[in-house]
Amino acid sequence: QKEVEQDPGPLSVPEGAIVSLNCTYSNSAFQYFMWYRQYSRKGPELLMYTYSSGNKEDGRFTAQVDKSSKYISLFIRDSQPSDSATYLCAMSASFGQGAQKLVFGQGTRLTINP
């Protein structure tokens, strides 16, 4: 079983729809939870990060973390064609001498249709 599970999709929705992306994880030591967006043939860029449980909102994006269920979500409101990309969840945990390591989900490929 992978430490972080993410449905790879692909997910296709019409413009203006609310998109829900999710990841589950097994390691209770994870402390920071991140969502990265990756356009085709580009490097990932950080969208949002959350520490521990709770919600965080940034414009059309909302990140939720439920540590009791080991489940994180990213919601995109009023989705736009420019949101079409692969979305990667990532989580961090220490791996010796206080160092932090990122563990990534497989990524979900999202297409927003005009």
Next chain:
Amino acid sequence: DGGITQSPKYLFRKEGQNVTLSCEQNLNHDAMYWYRQDPGQGLRLIYYSQIVNDFQKGDIAEGYSVSREKKESFPLTVTSAQKNPTAFYLCASSKTVTSYNEQFFGPGTRLTVL
């Protein structure tokens, strides 16, 4: 402009050859990382470096080598011992590797074995 550059963008290798991927950053970051991305598997950590002249193995270091002679540079060599090197390689950097710090990614190098 501060950022991370990777070269070349595309690289072709014959069986049995070693190749070196370049990564340079001008963000004055101490920590640098190399990841490999395969379809459906997310990003996996190859090597990381916390400081000049020091580096540590990640989850999939076999068949790879790195050096960190300068703060700005963290080249990755894919050796002939790497059995399946065809992949998208991403370099990243962060202020430090201890505690949470955003990792910034380069644009990637796509390596294909002929």
